[in-house]
Amino acid sequence: MHTIIDFTLIPIGTGVSVSPYIAACQRVLDEAGLTYQLHPNGTGVEGEWDAVFAAVKRCHEVVHEMGSPRVHTCVQIGTRTDRSQSMAEKASSVTRRLAEG
Numbered sequence: 001m002h003t004i005i006d007f008t009l010i011p012i013g014t015g016v017s018v019s020p021y022i023a024a025c026q027r028v029l030d031e032a033g034l035t036y037q038l039h040p041n042g043t044g045v046e047g048e049w050d051a052v053f054a055a056v057k058r059c060h061e062v063v064h065e066m067g068s069p070r071v072h073t074c075v076q077i078g079t080r081t082d083r084s085q086s087m088a089e090k091a092s093s094v095t096r097r098l099a100e101g
Contacts, residue, residue, distance in 0.1 A: 001049045004087055006076045008042035009059055011068035021066060025059040032058070037087060042074075044087050049079075 011021045025043070029036045032055040034047040045052050060071050 001079055002047070002084055003049045003052055004044065004046045004078045004085070004090070005052055005056075006042055006044050007056060008074045009056075009063065010072045011063050011066075012070035012072060014066075014068045021063045021068065024062050024066060028058045028062055029055055035087065046087050 009022065009025055011018055014021065022038070022043075026036070026038060029043070029045060032047075032051060034045050034051060034055055036046075037044045045055070056073065056075070060073065063071050
């Protein structure tokens with residue numbers, strides 16, 4: 001099943017800066033061959049359900065391996081059965097409506 005998720009991963013017990021951990025997660029998503037988009041408060045990811053959630057699991061594993069004793073993740077999940085839709089299509093739909101006035 002194709003899914004689009006938005007997730008925010010928060011390493012706990014590692015100090016103030018989280019960028020090294022987020023960069024490691026971006027590498028995991030890249031290695032998994034998933035389409036993703038980093039934004040200021042998380043990452044959007046699209047792909048097949050099992051691949052997407054295997055990558056989120058791997059992100060947790062990698063962040064723990066980097067020394068974070070705790071990892072907290074918030075996930076929003078979207079699926080469609082009527083047609084296939086990408087993150088780019090969703091964003092362009094809103095952009096078109098804004099241009100229409």
